[in-house]
Amino acid sequence: MKSYKQLLLANKAWSMELKEENPNFFSRQVAGQQPEFLWIGCSDSRVNPEQMTMTPPGGMFIHRNIANLVNEDDLNLMSVLQYAVAVLKVKHIIICGHYGCGGIAAAYDGQVDGPVDQWLDNARQVKQDHAQEIEKAGDRDAQVNRFVEVNVRDQLVRLVRTKTVQDAFAAGQPLALHGWVYDLRDGILKPVMEIDANTSIEEIGKPERVLV
Numbered sequence: 001m002k003s004y005k006q007l008l009l010a011n012k013a014w015s016m017e018l019k020e021e022n023p024n025f026f027s028r029q030v031a032g033q034q035p036e037f038l039w040i041g042c043s044d045s046r047v048n049p050e051q052m053t054m055t056p057p058g059g060m061f062i063h064r065n066i067a068n069l070v071n072e073d074d075l076n077l078m079s080v081l082q083y084a085v086a087v088l089k090v091k092h093i094i095i096c097g098h099y100g101c102g103g104i105a106a107a108y109d110g111q112v113d114g115p116v117d118q119w120l121d122n123a124r125q126v127k128q129d130h131a132q133e134i135e136k137a138g139d140r141d142a143q144v145n146r147f148v149e150v151n152v153r154d155q156l157v158r159l160v161r162t163k164t165v166q167d168a169f170a171a172g173q174p175l176a177l178h179g180w181v182y183d184l185r186d187g188i189l190k191p192v193m194e195i196d197a198n199t200s201i202e203e204i205g206k207p208e209r210v211l212v
Helices: 003-023 025-030 049-051 076-085 101-111 114-119 122-127 131-135 138-159 164-171
Strands: 037-042 060-065 092-098 176-182 189-197
Touching: 025 101, 025 176, 037 076, 049 060, 049 138, 060 076, 076 092, 076 164, 092 138, 101 122, 114 122, 122 131, 122 138, 131 138, 138 164, 138 189
Parallel strands: 037 060, 037 092, 092 176
Antiparallel strands: 176 189
16 A cells, blocks of 8 residues: 555544544634644654644644754744744743754755755854854764754744744743753653743853753
8 A cells, every 4th residue: 555545544543533532622623723832843754743742733833944943034934933922822932953953964064955055054053153062072973963952052042032022021921932852862852941031131042041
């Protein structure tokens, strides 16, 4: 059987199982969504945010891109962010990278072209800004993984400076930002950094603000 047909069969089995457990499951889904979390993660097929956190449908608003980057000119991400914060009123935004990230490795090695090359400009800037910290990590794989961590930190800093997040803080809206890294080797999420309305912008990014 072709693999895409297996997906359709699995979908039917999933739907039947949910309806058997809760006959009102899908009617409640149609009524609307009230997610508590916005997840900004990598597009890597091995990183499934709902599965790894056991979050049921409706609990998480999700945006994914290569290397979990926050680009202010990315209308897709900025629209997701605005809708999640201003309309859905999510209480937490999570930026999650992962060790062994192909996008970060490509930014590290520099052997990439086309649209991906342009997309990774942000990540290359992170590498340049934290060159000494990354180089101290050890061998090439250790350096890439440290690059993953500092990238999450810097993307969180970019995120907190957006107008959407600053407007929410100014309005007293409950909102906290979290930077995590997922370890493919054991499936564990590692907290890297946290920011909320009480965090001084001037202190963001300093060593004492970093959990790693």
